[in-house]
Amino acid sequence: MYFRIIRNDILRSKVITLTTMIFVSAAAMLVSLAAILIINLSGALDTLMTQAKTPHFMQMHSGEIDTARLKSFAEQHKNVEEYQVVEFLGMDGSEIILGDHSLSNSVQDNGFSVQNEKFDYLLDLNGNIINVSDGELYVPVTYMKEKTTSIGEKAIINGKEFTVAGFLRDSTMNSSLSASKRFLVSSNDFAEIKDLGSIEYLIEFRLKDFSEIGEFETAYASAGLEANGPSVTYTLFKTMNAISDGMMIAVILLVSALVVTIAFMCIRFTLLAKIEDDYREIGVMKAIGLRISDIKKIYLAKYASLAAAGSILGFIFSLMFQGMLLENIRLYMGEDENTSLAVSVGLIGILLVFISIVAFVNVVLNRFRKISAAQAIRFGSSQEMKPGAKHFSLSNNNLFTTNIFLGIKDVLARKKLYATSLVVLIISAFIMIVPQNLYNTISSKSFIQYMGIGDYDLRIQTSSSAKTDDIVTLIDSDSDISRYAVLTTKTFKLKTSNESEENIKVELGDHSAFPIEYSEGSAPSRDNEIALSTINADELNKKVGDVITMVIEGKEKDLTVSGIYSDVTNGGKTAKAVFIDNSAKAMWTIVCVELYNKSLVESKVSGFSNKFDFAKTSDIDEFVSQTLGSTISSIEMASYASIVVALVITVLVTLLFMKMLVAKDRYSIVIMKAIGFTISDIRAQYFSRSVFVLIVGIFLGTLLANTLGEVLAGVLISSFGASSFNFNVNPITAYLLSPLMMIFAVLISTMIGTSGTGKIKISENIKG
Template structure:
């Protein structure tokens, strides 16, 4: 009996049931995909960590070093489990060609190494330590990800009239330098090729790496290393930075996808509530009859619960099945960097639980909505009759007072202001937010001004002269006299020690020069402009417990010599930054000139590509939701108001006029929802984005919005979806007559 009634109800409301099924399927698919992506990404990072055995502390040093002195010092440090002194030889990008493309315009900084054996392993595509033979090379996987190289391509080094060619045989995953945001890249070659290149290349850098018994002691060991006067002319980092950088470029995608899934579940819940309330209104006469003959409210509720539970279960199953191809497409660029981990029970169980959770939430929402059923008496339901309204309408606007609008337009706008439309407004607003949140993240990362949050002033060209003071002065004088250059400034980076609140000295890189010409973004304060002033990064200020106006003590340990220099340049209107950077690099051999926009795009390009993928996915889901929910809403409204439509047709209203009335009604509701969503994206979205980036050490981020996309293109497309769904649902209006209003 129950089964027959449910089947009959599903057939009677086929369009509503199919629409609800589609919404629940979308929500379950995205929830399962997001959960699966987080599990896969986390598992892949852990597997990469366990397999590659990253160092817990690394001190970089430009120039020659004595490994024997470092070995002797290590013998006095019981906290160090193992250590490795890796010699790397840097190749000038203009002397390097990959797959026939010269790398002179690349922002990446390649260096040749041999494959480590004990830890900090550079893993090939099979998860084994890279082991190229003579004449072979293993490139970082980043080059495959950006399509710059493939297996079999040739890497050529042109030096002093000689040319050495190496064949690409694999791509390495490097736990230190994997992320696209890290510009340093290690090329693995055979020891014989390394020896030959080492004899030709002049720029040497050492990575002095330590594995510790207690990884939390990394900072103390690095401080002790520098205090011992050992080679330390570069930056020092610990394992937490490696994990953060890997997570930032991979879990970002999963986090945004999970947020989209959460918003989608909210939309599914709103749509379900709308459907249940409309069904209750339509079924009031039948409910009255059942109550009048003594049917218990619990039994009546069970009819609805079983129906929507069936839809929820089917949607959860379909969504789980649909999540697999989506997960495969979305995870591919992530796992290319991290490696494909072995399938675990969690990879299967967590997505199932996520999809099941969506189904359970649908059922719980159904139960919560159906509570009002017990509050309706048989007498009230019978008195309400075929009108089927749980609450009487309040007509505050009277047609006779209308003097400005056509009747059908006035009726449409009047109905658009009904409180019952709040659910559709909420769905459209949420969907708009769903599109704009990841889209604004994409436009922020792609904006040239974003570099000011990364420690690079918003100049057109950046010229790096490394640790060559003479070249630095030559470049600075040359660009100052260049007619293509409107302004320029030089900066020098030195290593100083700062006194911490604990009374210990900690190494610190300090960039000096005119910081007012190409200012960075300051969450507090301003650019240092006078002697005795200094600005810290957010994380450094927190570590030193330094606030605005506080005094800190600095000292020099190596005479204050600059470790590297750079010149920032702004160009005249119409001068191409990339072409000018190439010209400057050719004019000053030994200097590296880069377009800041090109370098920024290269550094975050892979992350931006992944975020664009999520943005596109969320936009597709949001547009589908707006279409489905608007169609559902319109179908339910037309069904509920069939008597009114029939009456209006009987007194002479044309079908086209009635269609126009409902179209105006739903478009007005859609416009209102879109406006709310846009405002939320620019306010709440700003707070969410700034908060997330602040946790990573860059507070105060201002979302850089593209007004054309956010205020025009996206709202227009969403309104088009509302119009299309409404017209589809209104197709039955011409068939409604007094004789057959249903």
């Protein structure tokens, strides 16, 4: 019996049934996709870092190294499981030619290593430890994605020829946020090219108990061991590897939660519309003594079937689309060993969607208890009182035509009814605008100011402090340069609360020339002030106004924390100050340059690179693009998908809502026809209702997107270092194109949804 009822009902209301199925399928697909992607990302990342045996602690160091002292420290520290010193041969990008492409424009610190013996293995694309032969070169996987080279091509490294034998995954340097990239060569080839570049050391440790990493870092610093470079921990390696795909998954999660909410509203719409259509039949069933529970079963059977079919379709679609979304994860991290677990979790998500829909329908069907059998049989529809809008009278109207006035008045009179449509439009505007704003923010040049980097044109970095003066001399004589700043990073000892010592890297110079954004406080302006990166402030448990003690030129000095900022460079553990120090050796110096004419950036990069082969000169736009490119690409894809989702939601929900209103207002429509209103008058009233609700929805949705949306986006951004930021909004897309697309969608949907008003006959709806 139920099958026959469901079949006949579907045949009578194909549009409503199809629309409901689309929403349920979309909600189920997004929930399943998010679950599958989360499990795959987590599993693939764990597999990569387990296979590679990622270091728990890595200290990069340039300069002289005392391996005997390091070995003694490792042997005496009870928590050290394994230890090794890895040589990293840095080389200028112009000396690396892969096929037809030079890496001269690469902002990465490209270098060469041999395969490690104990841990931190470089893996092939099958997850195996690479055994490289003489003459072979394994290239970081990022250059495979960028199609810089392919297997079998020739590579020229400072004049020596190699053959690209394959691509490698590097659990410590895979991420675009990592400033360095490792190429793999054989021991013999490494020995041949060792004198052609500069050696940097990667001092690596695996611990017995990683939970004590803080104590280990303190012990390392207190021992006064090599620390002329950034230090990175296992947790940060994991975060950097997960960021790009994690951001995309987070956006999908946000959109899926909103679509699920809208799916419930859509079901409520269709259910209420169906109840309106069947109002007289429901009254008859109640009049002949049919129990409420029996009537509910008829509707539950239909919606349970729709929910089941929609959930199954959603799951199938999620399996179809997962390959495209998993492509980046599989390239950089490989396959998850627990693929079946991801599918199982996706199925659990689908099951939860199905159960929630059935439970929700059951709650909505409790409205049957409020239906009067006598009224339903007599009128064939619910007879609502229309309170509200008492002060909005036609006699006082001087702004609108009669039809527009009556449309707006109906919205104000039945606020509760229109509130559902309003909420859906607010959510649609939110879904459309937030990912766009997030993409515009991350892709804008100004975003680097939230990442610990100032807004300038050229970045010249060198570890040769003696030759920095040569750079400054040339810049001073260059009439194309409007201003510049020299920032030198040095390592100092920091006294902690328990009287032990830690190393802290401090960037010295004029921080007002190219300011960054501070989440709290401001840049240091006096020699007794210091600003801390978010990670340093958290680890030291310091806030603005607190005092830290540092050893400067052999003497202890108290410095007040003036500000806290975000940083993606050098492991995120930095500080900024303006005091003068002549004792500590410079780790590196960055010369920040601003040009009068931005079109000269490319030629200046080329010119400075040729003149200063000991330094790395980068276009700051290219620096940001290569550093955040993968993340920007993921968010861009999510933003375009969100626009499509929002427009589809707007069209379908408006269509359903208009059909529901027409069914609900049959009695009112025939009254208006009887007193002389034409079909075009009635439709104009419905158009004015839609547009009025839409305008309010767009306004509130935009407001919500720029407040709550900014907070939610801030949570995502903080995952890779930016503790505080403001949306960079493109007003043309956010405030013009997006609203216009929604208005067009609503008008088209209203036109289709109200087409049935002409078919409502006076004789069939007014009974004596």
